[in-house]
Amino acid sequence: MEKSDGQDSPLVEQFIARKADILFCPTWKTATHKEEEQEEEEEEDAAEPYAIMPPMELFMEVSYEERRTMLYRDLEKGDILVGRINNIREYGFFLTLLCTAGGLRRDIEDLELLCVTYEKFPPLAAMMILSAVKDIDRYQEKITVSLQQAALSPGLEHIKLGVFPREELPIHYSRSLRAAADSRETYECILKSCHGYHNPSVVEYLLEKVGVSDTQPPSMMRGLQR
Template sequence: MCFPFSCPEPYAIMPPLELFMEVPYDERRAMLYRDLERGDVVVGRINNIREYGFFLTLLCTAGGLKRDVEDLDLSALCHIREIPTSGSHDDPLSYYQIGDFIRAGVKDIDRYQEKITVSLHQSSLVPDLDLKLGVITKEELPVHYSRSLRAANDTTETYERILSSCHGYHNPCVVDFLLERVGVSDTQPPSLMRGLQSKLFQEEDFATSIRKKQSASWALKCVRLGVDHFKNGHHVEAMNEYNKALEIDTNNVEALVARGALYANKGSIVKAISDFELALENCPDHRNAKKYLSQTLVERGRQLEEQEKLVTAEGLYRKALSLDDTNPEAQDALTKITDTIQVKLCCATHYFVTYLTDKILFFSFF
Protein backbone atom coordinates (compact mmCIF):
# COMPACT_ATOMS: atom_id res chain seq x y z
CA MET A 1 0.00 0.00 0.00
CA CYS A 2 1.30 3.43 -0.91
CA PHE A 3 1.31 5.80 2.08
CA PRO A 4 -0.07 9.29 1.44
CA PHE A 5 2.35 12.19 1.52
CA SER A 6 0.58 13.46 4.67
CA CYS A 7 1.65 10.31 6.53
CA PRO A 8 3.53 11.07 9.82
CA GLU A 9 6.63 9.37 8.41
CA PRO A 10 6.48 9.31 4.60
CA TYR A 11 10.26 8.75 4.48
CA ALA A 12 12.86 7.39 6.91
CA ILE A 13 13.60 9.94 9.65
CA MET A 14 17.15 9.13 10.70
CA PRO A 15 19.54 10.35 13.39
CA PRO A 16 22.15 12.78 12.03
CA LEU A 17 24.83 10.96 10.04
CA GLU A 18 27.65 12.30 12.23
CA LEU A 19 26.31 10.13 15.08
CA PHE A 20 27.73 7.15 13.23
CA MET A 21 31.01 8.87 12.36
CA GLU A 22 34.00 10.03 14.38
CA VAL A 23 33.56 13.78 13.99
CA PRO A 24 35.68 15.84 16.47
CA TYR A 25 33.82 17.80 19.14
CA ASP A 26 35.18 21.21 18.04
CA GLU A 27 34.30 20.55 14.41
CA ARG A 28 30.72 19.56 15.24
CA ARG A 29 30.33 22.66 17.41
CA ALA A 30 31.72 24.92 14.69
CA MET A 31 29.43 23.32 12.09
CA LEU A 32 26.36 24.07 14.21
CA TYR A 33 27.24 27.76 14.58
CA ARG A 34 27.98 27.88 10.86
CA ASP A 35 24.70 26.27 9.74
CA LEU A 36 22.18 27.53 12.32
CA GLU A 37 20.15 30.49 11.08
CA ARG A 38 17.56 32.89 12.46
CA GLY A 39 14.10 31.33 12.27
CA ASP A 40 15.36 27.76 12.75
CA VAL A 41 13.86 25.67 15.55
CA VAL A 42 15.76 24.26 18.52
CA VAL A 43 14.71 22.06 21.42
CA GLY A 44 16.26 22.34 24.87
CA ARG A 45 15.79 21.77 28.57
CA ILE A 46 15.53 24.67 31.06
CA ASN A 47 18.58 24.67 33.33
CA ASN A 48 18.30 28.09 34.98
CA ILE A 49 15.57 30.68 35.52
CA ARG A 50 16.44 34.31 36.26
CA GLU A 51 14.36 37.47 36.58
CA TYR A 52 15.21 38.46 32.98
CA GLY A 53 14.50 35.07 31.32
CA PHE A 54 15.60 31.46 31.33
CA PHE A 55 18.53 29.48 29.94
CA LEU A 56 18.24 26.29 27.89
CA THR A 57 20.65 23.43 27.50
CA LEU A 58 20.20 22.68 23.81
CA LEU A 59 19.36 19.08 22.95
CA CYS A 60 18.75 19.17 19.22
CA THR A 61 17.48 21.20 16.30
CA ALA A 62 14.06 20.64 14.77
CA GLY A 63 12.43 21.66 11.51
CA GLY A 64 14.67 21.85 8.43
CA LEU A 65 18.10 21.47 10.09
CA LYS A 66 18.36 18.20 12.05
CA ARG A 67 21.24 17.98 14.50
CA ASP A 68 21.66 16.38 17.92
CA VAL A 69 23.79 18.67 20.08
CA GLU A 70 23.18 17.56 23.66
CA ASP A 71 26.82 16.55 24.11
CA LEU A 72 28.15 19.91 22.86
CA ASP A 73 27.32 21.84 26.05
CA LEU A 74 25.44 24.56 24.19
CA SER A 75 23.30 27.08 26.05
CA ALA A 76 20.72 29.57 24.77
CA LEU A 77 18.98 32.51 26.47
CA CYS A 78 15.25 33.14 26.14
CA HIS A 79 14.76 36.73 27.34
CA ILE A 80 11.54 37.53 29.19
CA ARG A 81 10.37 39.79 26.36
CA GLU A 82 10.51 36.75 24.06
CA ILE A 83 8.11 34.77 26.31
CA PRO A 84 4.38 35.29 25.60
CA THR A 85 2.11 35.79 28.61
CA SER A 86 -0.17 32.81 29.18
CA GLY A 87 -3.61 32.80 30.80
CA SER A 88 -3.72 33.82 34.45
CA HIS A 89 0.08 34.12 34.78
CA ASP A 90 0.98 37.81 35.16
CA ASP A 91 4.63 36.83 35.32
CA PRO A 92 5.36 34.83 32.13
CA LEU A 93 8.26 33.06 33.88
CA SER A 94 5.98 31.58 36.56
CA TYR A 95 4.65 29.08 34.00
CA TYR A 96 8.08 27.48 33.49
CA GLN A 97 10.15 25.16 35.68
CA ILE A 98 13.70 23.87 35.59
CA GLY A 99 13.73 20.64 33.60
CA ASP A 100 10.92 21.61 31.21
CA PHE A 101 11.45 20.66 27.56
CA ILE A 102 11.15 23.78 25.38
CA ARG A 103 10.72 24.16 21.62
CA ALA A 104 11.86 27.64 20.52
CA GLY A 105 12.76 29.67 17.46
CA VAL A 106 16.27 31.04 16.97
CA LYS A 107 16.12 34.81 17.50
CA ASP A 108 19.78 35.74 17.06
CA ILE A 109 23.22 34.12 16.68
CA ASP A 110 26.52 35.70 17.59
CA ARG A 111 28.75 33.36 15.59
CA TYR A 112 32.17 34.54 16.69
CA GLN A 113 31.28 34.91 20.39
CA GLU A 114 29.16 31.73 20.16
CA LYS A 115 25.99 33.05 21.78
CA ILE A 116 22.45 32.01 20.87
CA THR A 117 19.20 33.72 21.86
CA VAL A 118 15.79 32.14 21.26
CA SER A 119 12.15 33.21 21.25
CA LEU A 120 8.79 31.59 21.99
CA HIS A 121 6.91 33.99 19.70
CA GLN A 122 5.60 32.34 16.53
CA SER A 123 6.79 35.35 14.53
CA SER A 124 10.40 34.25 15.18
CA LEU A 125 10.00 31.27 12.80
CA VAL A 126 10.54 31.27 9.06
CA PRO A 127 7.19 31.34 7.19
CA ASP A 128 7.22 27.69 6.04
CA LEU A 129 7.67 26.27 9.56
CA ASP A 130 4.41 25.56 11.38
CA LEU A 131 5.45 24.31 14.83
CA LYS A 132 3.98 25.24 18.20
CA LEU A 133 6.59 26.85 20.43
CA GLY A 134 6.85 26.52 24.21
CA VAL A 135 6.71 23.62 26.62
CA ILE A 136 6.56 20.16 25.02
CA THR A 137 6.31 16.67 26.46
CA LYS A 138 8.97 14.00 26.18
CA GLU A 139 6.81 12.26 23.58
CA GLU A 140 6.89 15.41 21.43
CA LEU A 141 10.69 15.43 21.13
CA PRO A 142 11.81 15.17 17.48
CA VAL A 143 11.87 11.62 16.11
CA HIS A 144 15.49 11.91 14.96
CA TYR A 145 16.54 12.86 18.50
CA SER A 146 14.69 9.94 20.09
CA ARG A 147 16.31 7.54 17.63
CA SER A 148 19.70 9.09 18.34
CA LEU A 149 19.24 8.35 22.05
CA ARG A 150 18.38 4.77 21.20
CA ALA A 151 21.47 4.41 19.03
CA ALA A 152 23.70 6.05 21.66
CA ASN A 153 22.48 3.67 24.36
CA ASP A 154 22.75 0.54 22.22
CA THR A 155 26.12 -0.11 20.62
CA THR A 156 24.60 -2.82 18.42
CA GLU A 157 22.45 -0.26 16.58
CA THR A 158 23.86 0.58 13.17
CA TYR A 159 22.77 3.05 10.55
CA GLU A 160 21.44 0.22 8.39
CA ARG A 161 19.44 -1.37 11.23
CA ILE A 162 17.79 1.90 12.20
CA LEU A 163 17.06 2.69 8.55
CA SER A 164 15.40 -0.67 7.90
CA SER A 165 13.27 -0.33 11.06
CA CYS A 166 11.78 3.04 9.98
CA HIS A 167 8.21 2.94 8.68
CA GLY A 168 9.03 5.57 6.07
CA TYR A 169 11.78 3.40 4.61
CA HIS A 170 9.16 0.82 3.52
CA ASN A 171 6.81 3.37 1.97
CA PRO A 172 6.41 2.42 -1.74
CA CYS A 173 5.92 6.10 -2.54
CA VAL A 174 9.05 7.25 -0.74
CA VAL A 175 10.99 7.90 -3.98
CA ASP A 176 8.17 10.00 -5.43
CA PHE A 177 7.90 11.93 -2.16
CA LEU A 178 11.62 12.69 -1.94
CA LEU A 179 11.81 13.68 -5.61
CA GLU A 180 9.02 16.15 -4.99
CA ARG A 181 10.78 17.49 -1.88
CA VAL A 182 13.98 18.28 -3.79
CA GLY A 183 12.13 19.54 -6.86
CA VAL A 184 13.24 16.83 -9.29
CA SER A 185 10.77 15.84 -11.99
CA ASP A 186 10.54 12.50 -13.79
CA THR A 187 9.43 14.28 -16.94
CA GLN A 188 12.32 16.76 -16.83
CA PRO A 189 15.21 14.86 -15.23
CA PRO A 190 18.28 16.89 -14.19
CA SER A 191 21.39 16.76 -16.29
CA LEU A 192 25.05 17.74 -15.98
CA MET A 193 24.90 19.21 -19.49
CA ARG A 194 25.33 22.98 -19.25
CA GLY A 195 22.72 23.51 -21.94
CA LEU A 196 20.07 22.02 -19.69
CA GLN A 197 21.23 23.42 -16.37
CA SER A 198 20.05 26.94 -17.08
CA LYS A 199 16.48 25.69 -17.46
CA LEU A 200 16.26 23.08 -14.73
CA PHE A 201 18.47 24.34 -11.89
CA GLN A 202 17.84 27.21 -9.54
CA GLU A 203 20.34 30.08 -9.40
CA GLU A 204 21.67 28.94 -6.01
CA ASP A 205 22.71 25.61 -7.59
CA PHE A 206 25.25 27.20 -9.92
CA ALA A 207 28.97 27.12 -9.18
CA THR A 208 29.20 30.87 -8.52
CA SER A 209 26.58 30.71 -5.77
CA ILE A 210 28.06 27.56 -4.25
CA ARG A 211 31.55 29.10 -4.34
CA LYS A 212 30.20 32.17 -2.56
CA LYS A 213 28.81 29.99 0.25
CA GLN A 214 32.10 28.11 0.48
CA SER A 215 34.02 31.38 0.71
CA ALA A 216 31.71 32.63 3.47
CA SER A 217 32.28 29.39 5.40
CA TRP A 218 36.06 29.59 4.95
CA ALA A 219 36.09 33.23 6.00
CA LEU A 220 34.11 32.39 9.13
CA LYS A 221 36.75 29.83 10.11
CA CYS A 222 39.39 32.56 9.84
CA VAL A 223 37.27 34.83 12.03
CA ARG A 224 37.03 32.13 14.71
CA LEU A 225 40.80 31.67 14.63
CA GLY A 226 41.20 35.45 14.94
CA VAL A 227 38.86 35.57 17.94
CA ASP A 228 40.89 32.80 19.62
CA HIS A 229 44.09 34.79 19.01
CA PHE A 230 42.45 37.94 20.38
CA LYS A 231 41.30 36.18 23.56
CA ASN A 232 44.88 35.00 24.09
CA GLY A 233 46.24 38.52 23.65
CA HIS A 234 47.82 37.85 20.22
CA HIS A 235 46.47 40.94 18.46
CA VAL A 236 48.77 40.84 15.42
CA GLU A 237 47.80 37.24 14.65
CA ALA A 238 44.13 38.11 15.18
CA MET A 239 44.35 41.02 12.72
CA ASN A 240 46.03 38.76 10.15
CA GLU A 241 43.16 36.27 10.38
CA TYR A 242 40.49 38.99 10.06
CA ASN A 243 42.26 40.45 7.01
CA LYS A 244 42.53 36.98 5.50
CA ALA A 245 38.80 36.46 6.04
CA LEU A 246 38.03 39.72 4.23
CA GLU A 247 40.34 38.78 1.35
CA ILE A 248 38.28 35.59 0.94
CA ASP A 249 34.89 37.26 1.42
CA THR A 250 35.12 41.04 1.03
CA ASN A 251 31.82 41.86 2.75
CA ASN A 252 31.88 39.20 5.46
CA VAL A 253 29.94 40.86 8.27
CA GLU A 254 31.43 38.84 11.14
CA ALA A 255 34.98 39.60 9.95
CA LEU A 256 34.20 43.32 9.66
CA VAL A 257 32.70 43.44 13.16
CA ALA A 258 35.60 41.48 14.67
CA ARG A 259 38.23 43.62 12.94
CA GLY A 260 36.37 46.78 13.93
CA ALA A 261 36.38 45.66 17.56
CA LEU A 262 40.12 45.03 17.36
CA TYR A 263 40.71 48.46 15.79
CA ALA A 264 38.68 50.08 18.57
CA ASN A 265 40.64 48.13 21.19
CA LYS A 266 43.89 49.47 19.71
CA GLY A 267 42.57 53.05 19.61
CA SER A 268 42.09 53.25 15.81
CA ILE A 269 38.60 54.71 16.22
CA VAL A 270 38.10 56.00 12.66
CA LYS A 271 39.03 52.62 11.14
CA ALA A 272 36.75 50.85 13.61
CA ILE A 273 33.81 53.09 12.66
CA SER A 274 34.45 52.39 8.98
CA ASP A 275 34.34 48.61 9.53
CA PHE A 276 31.18 48.75 11.68
CA GLU A 277 29.38 50.98 9.16
CA LEU A 278 30.30 48.65 6.28
CA ALA A 279 29.07 45.68 8.32
CA LEU A 280 25.71 47.42 8.85
CA GLU A 281 25.45 48.20 5.14
CA ASN A 282 25.58 44.46 4.48
CA CYS A 283 23.47 43.45 7.48
CA PRO A 284 21.42 46.39 8.84
CA ASP A 285 20.03 44.35 11.78
CA HIS A 286 23.36 43.01 13.07
CA ARG A 287 23.07 43.56 16.82
CA ASN A 288 26.76 43.64 17.69
CA ALA A 289 27.62 45.92 14.77
CA LYS A 290 25.01 48.43 16.03
CA LYS A 291 26.16 48.14 19.62
CA TYR A 292 29.88 48.47 18.86
CA LEU A 293 29.35 51.31 16.39
CA SER A 294 27.28 53.18 18.97
CA GLN A 295 30.04 52.82 21.57
CA THR A 296 32.77 53.79 19.10
CA LEU A 297 30.88 56.88 17.90
CA VAL A 298 30.73 58.07 21.51
CA GLU A 299 34.49 57.62 21.83
CA ARG A 300 35.06 59.51 18.57
CA GLY A 301 32.73 62.27 19.77
CA ARG A 302 34.84 62.71 22.90
CA GLN A 303 37.95 63.09 20.75
CA LEU A 304 36.20 65.80 18.73
CA GLU A 305 35.08 67.56 21.91
CA GLU A 306 38.73 67.85 22.94
CA GLN A 307 39.35 69.50 19.57
CA GLU A 308 36.47 71.96 20.25
CA LYS A 309 34.44 70.48 17.36
CA LEU A 310 31.28 70.44 19.44
CA VAL A 311 28.63 70.43 16.70
CA THR A 312 30.23 67.47 14.93
CA ALA A 313 30.58 65.63 18.24
CA GLU A 314 26.91 66.29 19.05
CA GLY A 315 25.92 64.74 15.70
CA LEU A 316 27.92 61.61 16.50
CA TYR A 317 26.24 61.28 19.92
CA ARG A 318 22.81 61.55 18.30
CA LYS A 319 23.76 58.92 15.74
CA ALA A 320 25.04 56.64 18.53
CA LEU A 321 21.68 56.92 20.31
CA SER A 322 19.77 56.19 17.11
CA LEU A 323 21.70 52.94 16.84
CA ASP A 324 21.36 51.96 20.52
CA ASP A 325 18.87 54.01 22.54
CA THR A 326 19.92 52.12 25.69
CA ASN A 327 23.51 53.39 25.53
CA PRO A 328 23.86 55.42 28.76
CA GLU A 329 27.24 56.88 27.74
CA ALA A 330 25.76 58.31 24.54
CA GLN A 331 22.78 59.78 26.41
CA ASP A 332 25.00 61.33 29.07
CA ALA A 333 27.45 62.73 26.51
CA LEU A 334 24.62 64.22 24.42
CA THR A 335 23.06 65.91 27.46
CA LYS A 336 26.37 67.44 28.55
CA ILE A 337 27.40 68.67 25.12
CA THR A 338 23.94 70.15 24.46
CA ASP A 339 24.26 72.14 27.70
CA THR A 340 27.80 73.19 26.78
CA ILE A 341 26.75 74.38 23.32
CA GLN A 342 23.80 76.27 24.84
CA VAL A 343 26.09 78.04 27.33
CA LYS A 344 28.56 78.97 24.58
CA LEU A 345 25.74 80.31 22.40
CA CYS A 346 24.44 82.40 25.27
CA CYS A 347 27.92 83.77 25.96
CA ALA A 348 28.45 84.54 22.28
CA THR A 349 25.06 86.25 22.06
CA HIS A 350 25.79 88.32 25.18
CA TYR A 351 29.20 89.31 23.82
CA PHE A 352 27.69 90.30 20.46
CA VAL A 353 24.92 92.39 22.06
CA THR A 354 27.45 94.11 24.34
CA TYR A 355 29.69 94.84 21.35
CA LEU A 356 26.82 96.36 19.35
CA THR A 357 25.70 98.45 22.31
CA ASP A 358 29.21 99.84 22.79
CA LYS A 359 29.43 100.70 19.08
CA ILE A 360 26.06 102.46 19.12
CA LEU A 361 27.04 104.49 22.17
CA PHE A 362 30.39 105.37 20.60
CA PHE A 363 28.82 106.73 17.40
CA SER A 364 26.06 108.49 19.34
CA PHE A 365 28.72 110.39 21.27
CA PHE A 366 30.03 111.90 18.02
Protein backbone atom coordinates in the same frame (compact mmCIF):
# COMPACT_ATOMS: atom_id res chain seq x y z
CA MET B 1 31.27 34.08 -10.76
CA GLU B 2 33.48 33.82 -7.68
CA LYS B 3 37.22 33.22 -8.08
CA SER B 4 39.29 31.23 -5.62
CA ASP B 5 42.71 32.56 -4.51
CA GLY B 6 42.48 35.32 -7.09
CA GLN B 7 42.93 32.88 -9.99
CA ASP B 8 40.73 32.44 -13.03
CA SER B 9 38.87 29.20 -13.65
CA PRO B 10 38.80 28.92 -17.45
CA LEU B 11 37.54 25.34 -17.45
CA VAL B 12 34.59 26.26 -15.25
CA GLU B 13 33.84 29.32 -17.37
CA GLN B 14 33.94 27.23 -20.54
CA PHE B 15 31.63 24.65 -18.99
CA ILE B 16 29.10 27.30 -17.96
CA ALA B 17 29.25 28.87 -21.42
CA ARG B 18 28.61 25.54 -23.15
CA LYS B 19 25.79 24.55 -20.78
CA ALA B 20 24.24 27.98 -20.26
CA ASP B 21 20.98 27.07 -22.00
CA ILE B 22 20.54 24.10 -19.63
CA LEU B 23 21.84 25.73 -16.43
CA PHE B 24 19.62 28.80 -16.72
CA CYS B 25 16.56 27.16 -18.24
CA PRO B 26 13.38 28.29 -16.38
CA THR B 27 12.14 24.69 -16.17
CA TRP B 28 15.12 23.90 -13.93
CA LYS B 29 13.38 25.40 -10.89
CA THR B 30 13.31 22.03 -9.20
CA ALA B 31 13.41 23.12 -5.55
CA THR B 32 10.08 23.26 -3.75
CA HIS B 33 9.14 26.36 -1.79
CA LYS B 34 10.41 26.39 1.78
CA GLU B 35 6.90 27.08 3.00
CA GLU B 36 5.61 23.93 1.34
CA GLU B 37 8.46 21.86 2.76
CA GLN B 38 7.85 23.07 6.30
CA GLU B 39 4.11 22.54 6.07
CA GLU B 40 4.80 18.91 5.18
CA GLU B 41 7.00 18.27 8.20
CA GLU B 42 4.20 17.69 10.67
CA GLU B 43 2.65 15.15 8.30
CA GLU B 44 6.03 13.48 7.82
CA ASP B 45 6.58 13.08 11.55
CA ALA B 46 3.12 11.54 11.91
CA ALA B 47 2.98 9.21 8.91
CA GLU B 48 6.71 8.98 8.08
CA PRO B 49 6.40 8.49 4.31
CA TYR B 50 10.20 8.10 4.18
CA ALA B 51 12.79 7.04 6.74
CA ILE B 52 13.58 9.86 9.20
CA MET B 53 17.15 9.14 10.28
CA PRO B 54 19.46 10.51 12.97
CA PRO B 55 22.02 13.02 11.64
CA MET B 56 24.82 11.33 9.70
CA GLU B 57 27.54 12.71 11.99
CA LEU B 58 26.26 10.41 14.72
CA PHE B 59 27.66 7.48 12.76
CA MET B 60 30.91 9.21 11.80
CA GLU B 61 34.02 10.24 13.72
CA VAL B 62 33.31 13.97 13.70
CA SER B 63 35.14 15.79 16.46
CA TYR B 64 33.41 17.77 19.19
CA GLU B 65 35.05 21.01 18.03
CA GLU B 66 34.08 20.54 14.40
CA ARG B 67 30.45 19.75 15.20
CA ARG B 68 30.22 22.78 17.45
CA THR B 69 31.75 25.02 14.79
CA MET B 70 29.42 23.69 12.11
CA LEU B 71 26.37 24.31 14.29
CA TYR B 72 27.24 27.96 14.85
CA ARG B 73 27.97 28.26 11.13
CA ASP B 74 24.65 26.76 9.99
CA LEU B 75 22.26 28.09 12.64
CA GLU B 76 20.20 31.09 11.53
CA LYS B 77 17.69 33.46 13.10
CA GLY B 78 14.25 31.90 13.14
CA ASP B 79 15.51 28.31 13.36
CA ILE B 80 13.92 26.12 16.01
CA LEU B 81 15.77 24.75 19.03
CA VAL B 82 14.64 22.15 21.53
CA GLY B 83 15.98 22.58 25.04
CA ARG B 84 15.51 21.76 28.71
CA ILE B 85 15.29 24.52 31.33
CA ASN B 86 18.19 24.31 33.75
CA ASN B 87 18.37 27.76 35.35
CA ILE B 88 15.65 30.31 36.09
CA ARG B 89 16.49 33.96 36.79
CA GLU B 90 14.45 37.11 37.32
CA TYR B 91 15.29 38.38 33.84
CA GLY B 92 14.64 35.08 32.04
CA PHE B 93 15.92 31.54 31.95
CA PHE B 94 18.63 29.34 30.44
CA LEU B 95 18.13 26.27 28.27
CA THR B 96 20.40 23.28 27.76
CA LEU B 97 20.02 22.54 24.06
CA LEU B 98 19.10 19.02 22.99
CA CYS B 99 18.50 19.24 19.25
CA THR B 100 17.24 21.36 16.41
CA ALA B 101 13.90 20.98 14.65
CA GLY B 102 11.92 22.39 11.75
CA GLY B 103 14.33 21.99 8.85
CA LEU B 104 17.88 21.89 10.23
CA ARG B 105 18.21 18.55 12.00
CA ARG B 106 21.07 18.20 14.46
CA ASP B 107 21.48 16.38 17.75
CA ILE B 108 23.54 18.63 20.01
CA GLU B 109 22.91 17.51 23.58
CA ASP B 110 26.48 16.26 24.03
CA LEU B 111 27.87 19.67 22.97
CA GLU B 112 26.58 21.11 26.28
CA LEU B 113 25.33 24.31 24.68
CA LEU B 114 23.34 26.92 26.58
CA CYS B 115 21.05 29.63 25.31
CA VAL B 116 19.11 32.35 27.09
CA THR B 117 15.79 34.13 26.71
CA TYR B 118 14.99 37.42 28.43
CA GLU B 119 11.24 37.07 28.06
CA LYS B 120 8.99 36.77 31.10
CA PHE B 121 7.63 33.26 31.32
CA PRO B 122 6.58 31.12 34.30
CA PRO B 123 8.66 27.99 33.61
CA LEU B 124 9.60 25.15 35.90
CA ALA B 125 12.98 23.47 36.08
CA ALA B 126 13.52 20.57 33.66
CA MET B 127 10.62 21.66 31.42
CA MET B 128 11.04 20.91 27.71
CA ILE B 129 10.85 24.09 25.61
CA LEU B 130 10.52 24.71 21.89
CA SER B 131 12.04 28.08 21.02
CA ALA B 132 13.19 30.11 18.01
CA VAL B 133 16.63 31.64 17.53
CA LYS B 134 16.31 35.39 18.09
CA ASP B 135 19.97 36.31 17.86
CA ILE B 136 23.25 34.45 17.39
CA ASP B 137 26.77 35.71 18.03
CA ARG B 138 29.05 33.31 16.17
CA TYR B 139 32.24 34.89 17.50
CA GLN B 140 31.24 34.84 21.17
CA GLU B 141 29.19 31.65 20.66
CA LYS B 142 26.11 33.09 22.32
CA ILE B 143 22.54 32.23 21.37
CA THR B 144 19.43 34.16 22.40
CA VAL B 145 16.06 32.53 21.85
CA SER B 146 12.45 33.66 21.90
CA LEU B 147 9.09 32.03 22.57
CA GLN B 148 7.25 34.56 20.39
CA GLN B 149 5.78 33.20 17.16
CA ALA B 150 7.00 36.31 15.35
CA ALA B 151 10.58 35.11 15.84
CA LEU B 152 10.06 32.09 13.58
CA SER B 153 11.35 31.95 10.02
CA PRO B 154 8.79 32.25 7.20
CA GLY B 155 7.21 28.87 6.67
CA LEU B 156 7.58 27.79 10.29
CA GLU B 157 4.72 29.85 11.70
CA HIS B 158 2.54 26.75 12.08
CA ILE B 159 4.88 25.36 14.76
CA LYS B 160 3.78 26.34 18.26
CA LEU B 161 6.57 27.47 20.56
CA GLY B 162 6.66 26.94 24.31
CA VAL B 163 6.33 23.99 26.67
CA PHE B 164 5.79 20.56 25.16
CA PRO B 165 5.89 16.97 26.49
CA ARG B 166 9.00 14.83 26.16
CA GLU B 167 6.95 12.30 24.18
CA GLU B 168 6.78 14.82 21.32
CA LEU B 169 10.52 15.12 20.83
CA PRO B 170 11.59 15.01 17.16
CA ILE B 171 11.84 11.50 15.73
CA HIS B 172 15.45 11.95 14.62
CA TYR B 173 16.45 12.86 18.19
CA SER B 174 14.69 9.86 19.74
CA ARG B 175 16.39 7.53 17.28
CA SER B 176 19.73 9.18 17.98
CA LEU B 177 19.35 8.39 21.68
CA ARG B 178 18.68 4.77 20.78
CA ALA B 179 21.73 4.58 18.54
CA ALA B 180 23.98 6.23 21.13
CA ALA B 181 22.86 3.80 23.84
CA ASP B 182 23.37 0.65 21.76
CA SER B 183 26.39 0.13 19.50
CA ARG B 184 24.46 -2.54 17.60
CA GLU B 185 22.08 0.11 16.31
CA THR B 186 23.95 0.81 13.08
CA TYR B 187 22.76 3.16 10.36
CA GLU B 188 21.52 0.20 8.33
CA CYS B 189 19.64 -1.32 11.27
CA ILE B 190 17.85 1.92 12.08
CA LEU B 191 17.09 2.57 8.42
CA LYS B 192 15.48 -0.84 7.90
CA SER B 193 13.45 -0.51 11.11
CA CYS B 194 11.84 2.75 9.93
CA HIS B 195 8.28 2.48 8.69
CA GLY B 196 9.03 4.91 5.86
CA TYR B 197 11.83 2.70 4.53
CA HIS B 198 9.26 0.06 3.57
CA ASN B 199 6.94 2.52 1.83
CA PRO B 200 6.65 1.16 -1.75
CA SER B 201 6.19 4.72 -3.04
CA VAL B 202 9.16 6.23 -1.17
CA VAL B 203 11.25 6.87 -4.32
CA GLU B 204 8.41 8.68 -6.07
CA TYR B 205 7.65 10.66 -2.90
CA LEU B 206 11.25 11.83 -2.47
CA LEU B 207 11.61 12.74 -6.15
CA GLU B 208 8.47 14.85 -5.92
CA LYS B 209 9.62 16.42 -2.64
CA VAL B 210 12.90 17.70 -4.13
CA GLY B 211 11.27 18.58 -7.45
CA VAL B 212 13.11 16.07 -9.63
CA SER B 213 11.24 14.58 -12.59
CA ASP B 214 11.88 10.95 -13.47
CA THR B 215 10.72 11.59 -17.04
CA GLN B 216 12.77 14.75 -17.63
CA PRO B 217 15.86 14.29 -15.45
CA PRO B 218 17.88 17.46 -14.67
CA SER B 219 21.18 16.38 -16.18
CA MET B 220 24.09 18.24 -17.75
CA MET B 221 24.19 15.55 -20.45
CA ARG B 222 22.12 16.73 -23.39
CA GLY B 223 21.26 13.17 -24.37
CA LEU B 224 19.43 12.66 -21.06
CA GLN B 225 17.50 15.88 -21.57
CA ARG B 226 15.67 14.12 -24.38
